[in-house]
Amino acid sequence: MSITSYEQVEQQINTLGGKPTVLEALWDGDTQGWYLCLSVYIKKNILGGETSHYLGTVTFGGDIRLFTGEVPSWPEAALAKEIGKRAEEKYGLTFYFPSPDDPDDDCPRWTERHLAISCADCNKLIIPTTSEYLPKDICYHCHLEREWNEKIKTEKPCDDGVTFFLYKEGIYQNNGYCSYFDSFTVAPYIKDIVESRKSNELVSLVEITTDEIRDLYIKLRKDVKPLLDNYKKPEIDPKMSKFKPIDKKAYDGTIYELEMKFNDEHRKISNFMYSIETAEKALNEEKIFVFSFKNGMTYRDDTMLRFINYVSKGSASVEAICKRYEKILNEQEVMDTIEKLKRAGCLKTDGTMITLTDLAKRII
Template identity: 40%
Template structure:
């Protein structure tokens, strides 16, 4: 389906449909790239008594990737505002009825023609089609179910999975390289001397720094392994799948890699990008910094995210208490803040609470 990126492109798509447009339907869908709104228009064709209603696909609207789930973007799903504004501004031209059953991603909402079979979510009031699954609540939507589950994790202070964040660091600037649940899952891990990873304290968020001197040795090991794999490289056989191939250039030589169907190619691709990141860090005179997030709970994580997004800025203790009103007691909130301050993830100065750089780097 065509991408709709502006009012002009949506207006153009409408003009290509014959008949009188009556309803603009906006239904969420998603894939591995993220969520998007599918736009359809219902039009009336013919004259009574032979008049009929037809649905035509217009395209999809995507105005950001799913990182907005963690970034505190406001509004988090601007696609909904996009279609609402379009219908308002073109009322005199089209007089469209907007059917937008959910302003946030949800796969349980009915189409315009199915709305009579829907029920309203007990929490948010949106229209949903009740699920047949015995494992899914029938009275609330999936989004509200997830909210209830997250609220319960925060209230019960459930443990969160540990993880490790990697950054390239220079002059107080951090560039994110990636996150893994376990250090050994980093592609670069086998090339790092274990002596560079000392015992990790339980009293802070452990931070391991690899200075350029250490990165030189790691780069030498990466180079040796990469060249060994490239020496055995064989071009992909299915040339008709070429648009799906990834191309890397090493030592001036291009290599086409079929990452999806060729394990050796996938290994080369991962190794090359590990080599490339270290190469760039050395060229910049930068260091690698690993932040080990261990022993955190969903409550800890939630509070740090509240302090970090949409922008890292001081918030008062009272502001935090209000945010968790109905979920946490004041005693629970102050206890969590004290724990995070002891872990050097935030600072408390009078009534102000500010997330630290360490806190920013682990959420």
């Protein structure tokens, strides 16, 4: 059962009868993301022990939010806290929610608390991990945080990642991202041009002109031809269609069915068609290609830009930045990073605020 309100919980508790003693909220996860499982512990009579009753899950679905900003928010936790607070007031029970800030499926159930330890970093109750690769005294979340902080502290390089834009009159339209430039289908055709134009700056934007896109378009169409000449329509058992998704693409008046998951040739054709479409779109709309590269960027630089952009909505005071990194960096290190990013054109001072520039938006 999906729980979306306190009233649902209250109704279930009343149906169960007896005295509710504990309301428990524990995280669990699957391929769709994290959700919270709610259970209530009930005492039927003075002498009897508590019995646990599962109530349902609180879920808002999808882990996409993990990739959209630095700090994901968990509306599930907010709703569970609200439900817990009202249940405490109504029944005088204990609301047991051992990980209210972040998802964690290593927390003990109410009845397993004697097996748990407190995380050395955040104090949360956890059942110690059995993995030999993970520290035993901290929770998984704090382990990841320690690793992340270490990358920031030691200025680990963070130059991977190239974004591909279509550009016209000051407007950049995101058209794709790859960890490495060579992964773009168009890379072999424009690699020399890109290499000759790439600068040594922290951020470098490389433009591909209209004439070059026209040239690229002709070459792509020429090279996709032998692939299409050898094209074989996929034979797929209808029962398997769920596992082998088919993309239908029109090209020069013919429809091609492309099996994307297990067929390398089909995937190659699809990538070519997409690149040809992109070039065609750019030529029709008089846009050029722009690729953004990083050179000399560190995790420290990257996280600061993301903090200012996503958490502080584009501008932050020096104090707020220092506060964000107070456990990881000293004030001098923060100031040096701000200076480095200013010199590179990624940040500027706007009164008392540090503001992200358009250039920085091309790389985060």
